[in-house]
Amino acid sequence: xxxxxxxxxxxxxxxxxxxxxxxxxxxxxxxxxxxxxxxxxxxxxxxxxxxxxxxxxxxxxxxxxxxxxxxxxxxxxxxxxxxxxxxxxxxxxxxxxxxxxxxxxxxxxxxxxxxxxxxxxxxxxxxxxxxxxxxxxxxxxxxxxxxxxxxxxxxxxxxxxxxxxxxxxxxxxxxxxxxxxxxxxxxxxxxxxxxxxxxxxxxxxxxxxxxxxxxxxxxxxxxxxxxxxxxxxxxxxxxxxxxxxxxxxxxxxxxxxxxxxxxxxxxxxxxxxxxxxxxxxxxxxxxxxxxxxxxxxxxxxxxxxxxxxxxxxxxxxxxxxxxxxxxxxxxxxxxxxxxxxxxxxxxxxxxxxxxxxxxxxxxxxxxxxxxxxxxxxxxxxxxxxxxxxxxxxxxxxxxxxxxxxx
Amino acid sequence: xxxxxxxxxxxxxxxxxxxxxxxxxxxxxxxxxxxxxxxxxxxxxxxxxxxxxxxxxxxxxxxxxxxxxxxxxxxxxxxxxxxxxxxxxxxxxxxxxxxxxxxxxxxxxxxxxxxxxxxxxxxxxxxxxxxxxxxxxxxxxxxxxxxxxxxxxxxxxxxxxxxxxxxxxxxxxxxxxxxxxxxxxxxxxxxxxxxxxxxxxxxxxxxxxxxxxxxxxxxxxxxxxxxxxxxxxxxxxxxxxxxxxxxxxxxxxxxxxxxxxxxxxxxxxxxxxxxxxxxxxxxxxxxxxxxxxxxxxxxxxxxxxxxxxxxxxxxxxxxxxxxxxxxxxxxxxxxxxxxxxxxxxxxxxxxxxxxxxxxxxxxxxxxxxxxxxxxxxxxxxxxxxxxxxxxxxxxxxxxxxxxxxx
Ligand SMILES: NC(=O)NCCC(=O)O
Ligand SMILES: NC(=O)NCCC(=O)O
Numbered sequence: 042x043x044x045x046x047x048x049x050x051x052x053x054x055x056x057x058x059x060x061x062x063x064x065x066x067x068x069x070x071x072x073x074x075x076x077x078x079x080x081x082x083x084x085x086x087x088x089x090x091x092x093x094x095x096x097x098x099x100x101x102x103x104x105x106x107x108x109x110x111x112x113x114x115x116x117x118x119x120x121x122x123x124x125x126x127x128x129x130x131x132x133x134x135x136x137x138x139x140x141x142x143x144x145x146x147x148x149x150x151x152x153x154x155x156x157x158x159x160x161x162x163x164x165x166x167x168x169x170x171x172x173x174x175x176x177x178x179x180x181x182x183x184x185x186x187x188x189x190x191x192x193x194x195x196x197x198x199x200x201x202x203x204x205x206x207x208x209x210x211x212x213x214x215x216x217x218x219x220x221x222x223x224x225x226x227x228x229x230x231x232x233x234x235x236x237x238x239x240x241x242x243x244x245x246x247x248x249x250x251x252x253x254x255x256x257x258x259x260x261x262x263x264x265x266x267x268x269x270x271x272x273x274x275x276x277x278x279x280x281x282x283x284x285x286x287x288x289x290x291x292x293x294x295x296x297x298x299x300x301x302x303x304x305x306x307x308x309x310x311x312x313x314x315x316x317x318x319x320x321x322x323x324x325x326x327x328x329x330x331x332x333x334x335x336x337x338x339x340x341x342x343x344x345x346x347x348x349x350x351x352x353x354x355x356x357x358x359x360x361x362x363x364x365x366x367x368x369x370x371x372x373x374x375x376x377x378x379x380x381x382x383x384x385x386x387x388x389x390x391x392x393x394x395x396x397x398x399x400x401x402x403x404x405x406x407x408x409x410x411x412x413x414x415x416x417x418x419x420x421x422x423x424x425x426x427x428x429x430x431x432x433x434x435x436x437x438x439x440x441x442x443x444x445x446x447x
Numbered sequence: 448x449x450x451x452x453x454x455x456x457x458x459x460x461x462x463x464x465x466x467x468x469x470x471x472x473x474x475x476x477x478x479x480x481x482x483x484x485x486x487x488x489x490x491x492x493x494x495x496x497x498x499x500x501x502x503x504x505x506x507x508x509x510x511x512x513x514x515x516x517x518x519x520x521x522x523x524x525x526x527x528x529x530x531x532x533x534x535x536x537x538x539x540x541x542x543x544x545x546x547x548x549x550x551x552x553x554x555x556x557x558x559x560x561x562x563x564x565x566x567x568x569x570x571x572x573x574x575x576x577x578x579x580x581x582x583x584x585x586x587x588x589x590x591x592x593x594x595x596x597x598x599x600x601x602x603x604x605x606x607x608x609x610x611x612x613x614x615x616x617x618x619x620x621x622x623x624x625x626x627x628x629x630x631x632x633x634x635x636x637x638x639x640x641x642x643x644x645x646x647x648x649x650x651x652x653x654x655x656x657x658x659x660x661x662x663x664x665x666x667x668x669x670x671x672x673x674x675x676x677x678x679x680x681x682x683x684x685x686x687x688x689x690x691x692x693x694x695x696x697x698x699x700x701x702x703x704x705x706x707x708x709x710x711x712x713x714x715x716x717x718x719x720x721x722x723x724x725x726x727x728x729x730x731x732x733x734x735x736x737x738x739x740x741x742x743x744x745x746x747x748x749x750x751x752x753x754x755x756x757x758x759x760x761x762x763x764x765x766x767x768x769x770x771x772x773x774x775x776x777x778x779x780x781x782x783x784x785x786x787x788x789x790x791x792x793x794x795x796x797x798x799x800x801x802x803x804x805x806x807x808x809x810x811x812x813x814x815x816x817x818x819x820x821x822x823x824x825x826x827x828x829x830x831x832x833x834x835x836x837x838x839x840x841x842x843x844x845x846x847x848x849x850x851x852x853x
Contacts, residue, residue: 125714126667126722168716231672250671252717261532261826264706265656265731266637266798269697271822276707280689287683291675300670301682302717304710308531310574311658311708311727312800313825316532321717325671392672394718416677419719420667 043438044148045431048141052430055081055121055137056129065421066129070122070164070175071099071203078121079209082136082161089143091159095211097186099163099204100176102213105143107156107445113221115153115445116404117142117437118160120176120396124168128423130413130430135226136161138434142441153445155221162396163209168303169194171254171321172359177396180215181403183360195305217403222371222444225397226409226437228425232416233389240432241379242389242410246366247398249332250298250325252359255282255343259352261308261316276306276315278350282343286322289335289342298325298392299335321359327390329363336361364390365398371407371444378439379409384432393418409436449844450554451837454547458836461487461527461543462535471827472535476528476570476581477505477609484527485615488542488567495549497565501617503592505569505610506582508619511549513562513851519627521559521851522810523548523843524566526582526802530574534829536819536836541632542567544840548847559851561627568802569615574709575600577660577727578765583802586621587809589766601711623809628777628850631803632815632843634831638822639795646838647785648795648816652772653804655738656704656731658765661688661749665758667714667722682712682721684756688749692728695741695748704731704798705741727765733796735769742767770796771804777813777850784845785815790838799824815842 058078059068068074079101086093086103093103104114119135139159146153162180167173170192178184190201204210229235234242259273283301290299300323307317324335340356347354379386389410397406411433414424464484465474474480485507489499492509499509510520525541545565552559568586573579576598584590596607610616635641640648665679689707696705710726730741746762753760785792795816803814817839820830 124716124719126719166716167718168714171717173718229672230669232674232677248671260823262823263636263799263825264708264729265654265704265800266635266822266824267704268638268701269703270701271638274693274706276710277689277693280686280707283683283686284690287680295674295676297675298671298673300680300718300720301686302670302712302719302721303715304682304712305715306708306710308574309709309711310530310572310825311577311729312573312579312706313530313532313708314706315708316826323670323717393669394671416672417666417668418672419669419716420722 043141043145043434045427047144048138048430048434049427051137051140052129052133055133059123061126061421063421066123066127067125068121068123069125069169070166071207073207075122076207082121085140089147091143094213095209096180096213097210097215098176098179099209099211100180101161103159105157107153109154112155113219114156114158115221115441116158116160116223117225117441118162119225119227120162120165122164122166124166124419126421128418128420130228130423130425131230131418132165134228134430134433138226138437141434142438145438153442155445157445165396170200173394174396174399177399181217181399183399186215220404223397223400223404223406224371224437224440225395226433227395228413228418229410230413230418231392234387234410234412235416237387238385239387240384240429241386241436243372243376243379243386244367244391244408244410245372245388246364247391247395248325248327249329249362249364250323250394251332251336251361253322254357254359255320255322256355257318257347257352259316262314264312264314267314272314273351274314275318275352278347278352279304279318279320281346285342285346289339293326293331296327325392327364362398365401367401367407368405371405374440374443375407375409375436378436378443381439382435409433449547449551449840451833453550454544454836454840455833457543457546458535458539461539465529467532467827469827471829472529472533473531474527474529475531475575476572477613479613481528482613488527491546495553497549500619501615502586502619503616503621504582504585505615505617506586507567509565511563513559515560518561519625520562520564521627521847522564522566522629523631523847524568525631525633526568526571528570528572530572530825532827534824534826536634536829536831537636537824538571540634540836540839544632544843547840548844551844559848561851563847563851571802576606579800580802580805583805587623587805589805592621626810629803629806629810629812630777630843630846631801632839633801634819634824635816636819636824637798640793640816640818641822643793644791645793646790646835647792647842649778649782649785649792650773650797650814650816651778651794652770653797653801654731654733655735655768655770656729656800657738657742657767659728660763660765661726661728662761663724663753663758665722668720670718670720673720678720679757680720681724681758684753684758685710685724685726687752691748691752695745699732699737702733731798733770768804771807773807773813774811777811780846780849781813781815781842784842784849787845788841815839
């Protein structure tokens with residue numbers, strides 16, 4: 042069995058890197074704080090005798106050789122980057138649990154048939170450079186690499202510059218290699234497992250989503266002198282689009298998701314009618330068809346609002362992903378492991394995007410969820426109990442071993 | 448007569464300090480760029496033999512002695528600070544026209560009966576520290592000085608620190624001194640004079656206004672996993688309040704003004720439901736009673752919206768000013784000067800706030816407006832013609848001389 046206390050201690054040690062006063066974590070991708078997290082992770086891996094390689098997007102792979110040189114590796118991992126005001130477990134749980142798995146194998150002197158690789162993906166969160174699952178997305182060929190390296194954060198720093206600045210632009214090829222399977226343990230980030238008292242979520246896939254970059258162009262003008270009829274208020278238009286996104290979400294009931302999380306206002310001065318805004322829009326739904334309908338409806342209705350406000354709306358799709366089902370064989374290994382260990386389980390579709398989604402395009406994939414307090418994530422108060430982490434790690438251990446030794 | 452070409456050349460020289468690529472000006476108050484503008488202004492004044500003093504808020508007073516030691520000074524001026532993406536003339540016109548007035552007197556060897564003082568007020572715009580007319584407001588006793596000096600910009604720099612950093616915390620007392628009158632020349636910043644073909648606006652007063660600081664507190668949560676019923680979206684609530692402000696404005700017809708110009712979103716990440724926003728709200732109207740009604744209605748209706756969204760709204764009044772009429776005697780001097788010079792005029796109520804509003808609480812005050820292209824201000828494209836500047840300056844010259852020699 043894995044060591045629950047050691048797992049928890051390492052989770053807490055990682056949580057100190059970028060710890061916030063409110064008990065959360067701020068470890069934005071490719072920052073100096075991320076570098077410290079990566080360095081710690083690399084040091085832990087090397088202490089176990091794992092060989093660490095880094096690809097051109099900064100994705101990190103820590104390899105443990107198997108007995109059979111002809112077997113393809115079994116992969117597992119997650120991400121160490123966080124939201125600006127994120128929690129201790131979103132991403133870190135899957136990476137540190139993978140480390141605990143490696144440590145346990147070393148302790149027990151087990152050599153698996155297939156090699157094992159533990160992965161830390163770059164920029165899963167997407168909050169710095171605007172695209173979630175960036176590292177796994179480029180690796181999987183979903184996002185072309187050169188434009189992604191040239192993408193800038195709000196301060197104008199490119200992904201490439203940020204990689205170089207922290208010394209994590211590696212020379213391993215940034216592309217899928219032959220592998221036998223990929224497993225990812227993650228907190229659910231939603232309320233379902235907790236509400237139903239299930240220790241383990243057997244994740245059957247991830248829901249469909251579409252993300253947009255929006256820009257509204259009106260005209261800066263004096264707030265005190267410009268009469269209603271002469272206003273071309275970019276923020277007013279944006280406000281109405283935010284309300285539209287909410288109404289479109291609610292029209293889909295409790296399965297609907299529609300969010301504007303990012304908004305920049307220009308010139309952002311109290312007595313100036315805003316002449317420009319930039320903002321994000323995203324919709325998610327378990328049904329691909331529903332996302333197709335939202336994707337047809339939203340640009341049209343947002344366009345009507347812009348016309349009414351006398352402003353110009355520019356809308357670009359950042360990405361659109363259908364419902365992504367995971368590999369039935371791998372999902373079954375998770376189901377069997379949890380059953381063997383006696384944990385109450387539930388099949389679940391992931392509400393969040395995960396690196397597993399892009400990995401699953403070329404490699405048989407499954408995910409394991411554990412509950413989190415009040416379903417809260419992307420929040421500094423995100424919280425799980427040590428026994429929940431241990432259960433998830435134990436299931437990961439068993440599923441990976443079953444696959445590697447089959 | 449004043450020298451229209453010299454006036455224009457100095458306006459253009461000042462516009463180079465903080466010039467933006469789009470032809471506007473970014474000379475935010477108490478920044479390094481503002482310091483360069485102030486240094487230039489001081490050098491120009493001292494070259495004329497004027498004595499410059501600076502008070503504890505950085506307000507600058509350039510004095511020219513009169514013939515009669517018992518006469519109180521006649522004051523005039525405006526401000527050299529600008530919006531983040533402002534124009535060349537908002538504020539600068541009144542200061543540089545005052546300088547041209549002084550230069551003309553020197554050229555003609557005229558000594559007025561009363562002394563003259565040309566003023567550059569600190570932070571008229573209010574976009575950096577959140578309160579417009581800051582320098583004149585503290586000077587006039589409308590804002591208490593110590594809390595104002597401790598007020599921070601979005602980067603956490605206080606007014607006091609900013610004054611020290613640019614070397615403009617002076618030792619002259621920051622309070623009204625006995626003075627005979629105050630005149631301020633400014634561009635209209637609205638469309639009325641241009642539309643009616645009037646060269647000069649005889650400003651009879653400034654409209655009523657109320658400004659608020661608002662903060663909405665909801666809960667950060669994951670955009671992909673948090674169902675509609677569990678959301679406490681601070682930005683959604685803010686969007687609905689922005690729409691409310693617009694509806695309340697439009698319900699007052701073409702005289703209504705209601706604007707949200709500033710908005711900050713936290714944590715401002717695409718896949719996080721925003722847990723907090725901070726924003727500004729302002730209403731203006733020529734009628735004090737209408738502002739009283741808006742001030743009663745807005746907090747109540749915004750509160751209903753917050754309750755519906757499951758979030759908390761904090762609302763603080765930044766200031767509330769009634770319609771401020773100017774001094775009939777000073778206004779008449781402007782009217783007579785313009786008539787003597789043969790300019791078509793129109794009585795007008797200022798839509799914008801001006802330092803003249805606070806000065807007029809203790810000193811007889813009037814303002815002169817000149818048209819601006821398309822009524823556009825607080826915009827880099829703000830534009831006036833040289834003959835419009837010259838006309839305004841000439842009226843200022845005549846009104847000030849009439850008062851100083853009466
Ligand atoms: N797991 C997670 O929070 N991923 C961020 C990408 C998303 O928004 O779903
Ligand atoms: N004149 C001017 O633009 N003043 C700024 C204060 C206001 O918002 O009216």
